[in-house]
Amino acid sequence: MTVVGSIAFDAVKTPFGSRDRMLGGSAVHFALAASFFDDVHVVGPVGEDFGPDEYAVLEARGVGTGDIERVSGGQTFFWRGEYGWDLNDRETLETQLNVFAEFEPKLSDASRAADVLFLANIQPELQREVRAQCGSARFVALDSMNLWIETARDSLVEAISEVDCVLLNDAELRQLTREPNFVRAARSVCEWGPRVVVAKQGEYGASMLTEEGFFALPAFPLETVIDPTGAGDSFAGGLLGYIAAHRDGELDHALLTRAMAYGTALASFNVEEFGVERVARLTSEQISERVAELQRITHFVEKPIALRG
């Protein structure tokens, strides 16, 4: 697997605590989650402030860091945000692009040979460049955000037409398609090319539309949610990781529904602590247990009854 996206230091404040400067970024959250399933290569720039401690977190999970470009004299991408009591509401207080402003993705042969590619939330033009470099990828997925919908919609639609799967927050999906109804919005995106559309719904879970139909999964119910930052990328890491781990056999609806469950499980761990703290010390057993529990809490057995009229 290859992921291109941000590698960041995040400053986050939630009602439950804060961190001034912690490892973050979409590519990092994705890679740590995906590392439970298959080899992952991270592509993205960092500055000189990105040191051995940060590399160590990735390498401890076996993540390939060879395509992390360390820019001399540069500073790593920095994001500062705050969450309110309703953790679905988040305010960005500061964004320093730093080395990301001049980023031109350069992929090694190993990264280019990826079977599964995730284009995390970066400029659509960069996503297209990377996609073009990974010609042999069996499954390519893309994330984006309101900024690109507002400032680079045409590029984004082009980028979407070149991938197999789009993951967006449901509000972004509606904004992108100018269609308030999720089902219609997802169908619109499928008409542009992708065969899978996933709407991320935060604490409510996620929904998916494939050629074979619809699937929806609630989020895993947690008593403790500390920091939602990176949940969407951990979700993508679990989802695409599961797909990458199934090289043989058809990538059908049933497999994708299981992939959604693994994505949901990884996202649920991500939010239990700040940044990557929880996922960095996660175990396989904990993931498997949570997926099994997720099945129990979403499963009902229909028993037909005699209705009146």
Added chain:
Amino acid sequence: MTVVGSIAFDAVKTPFGSRDRMLGGSAVHFALAASFFDDVHVVGPVGEDFGPDEYAVLEARGVGTGDIERVSGGQTFFWRGEYGWDLNDRETLETQLNVFAEFEPKLSDASRAADVLFLANIQPELQREVRAQCGSARFVALDSMNLWIETARDSLVEAISEVDCVLLNDAELRQLTREPNFVRAARSVCEWGPRVVVAKQGEYGASMLTEEGFFALPAFPLETVIDPTGAGDSFAGGLLGYIAAHRDGELDHALLTRAMAYGTALASFNVEEFGVERVARLTSEQISERVAELQRITHFVEKPIALRG
């Protein structure tokens, strides 16, 4: 079954159309949905403007109207509201309590003998009066709203302590318990007495906490949503109707999960057209088909895989 709640004329405007004066009210939406499962008696006041056409809608579905109190010289409860593009956002423009202002519930012997009782969203003190009159009810559920949480919280908590099941919008559940986390909020309510708590999450579905654990179900995905008014009461009608239809056997978690599915199905029909228009001409077959489809779109089969680390 017996339901006490509002019987109303509603004026509703949505981005997809409007109605100036249509049959509505929590007891009406509940009763029509529940009528597919068992006998239902409606308890509530109407004015002289409530005529044969309105009675006919209820009677066509076999709903017992004997405890609808027609107040001489009175006007029926009237509500006017408008929905924005995001149908989760609703604004109340006008509320005329009319005959509801002086309402004192008087239940016939048939209504008092109810096996299942739904206390729709009315003043908590009235809910308690009705609950006291239905001593033999096997299962009693209660709905409420932000108004009573803000103006009559102590009464509401008392009323809750006397029922088996609470249904609330998830924002109301958080407001009531002053607990932003749904799982903790639901546990708090269970500590007051009820053994089942259902959080209605609008277009995202519904979650339930019972003594045996958690259950969550997404809403049925619809391409056409016209008017959400009454969806929560239709949900309650399907849920409690399913319970009422199962007089024998234990009211266990598995049965409640199926009841959630029927509630979800009834709510999904409710929103497809204005007011009661869709549910009034619904058929048993359509309900059964939708529950089966709901199972398909929420079901995944876990297949354990070898994870790394």
